[in-house]
Amino acid sequence: PGGPSKQKIKRGGNIKSLDSKPGLYTMYKPFLSKDKDILKKVIKGIQADKSNESQNTILRHYLLELTQSFMIPLERYMASLMPLQKNISPHKDTPIPSPFNPDDFLKSIEQSGPQLTSGIKGNWSGLYRRFFRSANFAGWYDMRYKEVVHKLQGLHIQAISEANMMEWIRDKQEVEIVDLVLRLRKKLLAAESGKLSLPEKTVEKLQSHINNIIQTLPEDLQNILN
DSSP, X not given: OOSOOOOOOOOOTTOOOOOOSOSOOOSSOOSBOOOHHHHHHHHHHHHTTOOHHHHHHHHHHHHHHHHXXXXXXXXXHHHHTSOOGGGOOTTSOOOOOOOOOHHHHHHHHHHHSGGXXXXXOBOHHHHHHHHHXXXXXXXXXXXXXXXXXXXXXXXXXXXXXXXXXXXXXXXXXXXXXXXXXXXXXXHHHHHHXXXXXXXXXXXXXXXXXXXXXXXXXXXXXXXXXX
16 A cells, blocks of 8 residues: 555457568558569569669559559540530530449440550459549549530530531521620630630631621621620
């Protein structure tokens, strides 16, 4: 009594001993099989006392190729969501890409997936599904969607510049023609602001269409639109 109290430490009887062998440990289940070839290259590099820079170059090149194998099917599928150029009508609104359907994409990789460019086997579909739920996919898709939309806007303007707009407005009401002028001016503004990369000739044709269409309207409307 009076001395420091002693505390008893209870040790769990079912605790598994940890493997002390050096390595990378994780609780996550991998989707892809180990790539023994890259492991052999790295081990040989260590045995040959290669520099860290040399080893890093090998790993960076390997990860780049693996990432490309993973992303190429996504890029290919994203491109397939664009309407065909021949179906872009100058007399309709600018088309938009079809929605991204994960199930359709996963079906597409059965024949044209990462296995075409990568020898690594595993559950690629499961890896893609995990990717679809990540912030990285949201960022990539948002960027690519905007690029596709800009591409379609440019193709639509090009189709308008090549069309016979004077023939199209021949049987249209004044309100429809004014609406067309306003929409064409909005496209012209986007082209001139640099948001869309268009040939100068296309922009000039669009401006010419606008001027010619305005000339068909009554003088009071011309004064408002000019």
